[in-house]
Amino acid sequence: MRSLAPLILCLLLSGIAYGEVREVCLSDRVGLNSHARASFDAEILEILKPVGVTFQVTCTEGAVRVVLSKVPPTRYAGALGLAYRQGNRVFAGLHVYLQPVLQALGPQVSAAIIGRALARVAAHEVGHYVLQQVDHDHSGLMRERFPLHHLASDDSTPFLLAKN
Numbered sequence: 001m002r003s004l005a006p007l008i009l010c011l012l013l014s015g016i017a018y019g020e021v022r023e024v025c026l027s028d029r030v031g032l033n034s035h036a037r038a039s040f041d042a043e044i045l046e047i048l049k050p051v052g053v054t055f056q057v058t059c060t061e062g063a064v065r066v067v068l069s070k071v072p073p074t075r076y077a078g079a080l081g082l083a084y085r086q087g088n089r090v091f092a093g094l095h096v097y098l099q100p101v102l103q104a105l106g107p108q109v110s111a112a113i114i115g116r117a118l119a120r121v122a123a124h125e126v127g128h129y130v131l132q133q134v135d136h137d138h139s140g141l142m143r144e145r146f147p148l149h150h151l152a153s154d155d156s157t158p159f160l161l162a163k164n
């Protein structure tokens with residue numbers, strides 16, 4: 001059943017650059033429409049608030065950028081997002097990919113649902129960086145896999161950081 005298929009939210013790869021930043025923003029390279037963007041902003045704010053991260057609607061210097069691109073690098077095809085690591089450090093290069101998210105959501109989803117799903121993937125990648133967490137939790141935002149229906153659901157609860 002499609003709705004029960006687990007998703008790999010991200011892969012952690014080797015990378016460069018590291019910094020202590022509590023502000024993040026979206027660098028949108030695909031040009032989301034205003035409905036998708038409004039939904040993205042609202043959702044990522046809500047998810048990141050308890051993590052102690054401020055989401056800036058406009059990117060300023062010093063903020064960590066989550067880059068939204070159309071497709072992941074060929075060898076990571078299917079990844080919804082990527083964060084880079086070296087050893088136990090997670091770097092500030094955070095990525096979210098539109099096409100695999102659209103593919104996961106299926107046809108006929110609204111722009112608002114697309115924006116919200118992208119925000120959930122983005123927040124997960126931000127979590128890796130801000131928490132400097134290279135592994136995954138059993139529940140909540142830092143789960144490795146989510147049931148597909150969670151990504152499109154009106155309920156944000158499964159994407160909130162688990163209270164350990």
Ligand SMILES: [Zn+2]
Pocket residue numbers: 009010011124128136143144
């Ligand atoms: Zn992850």
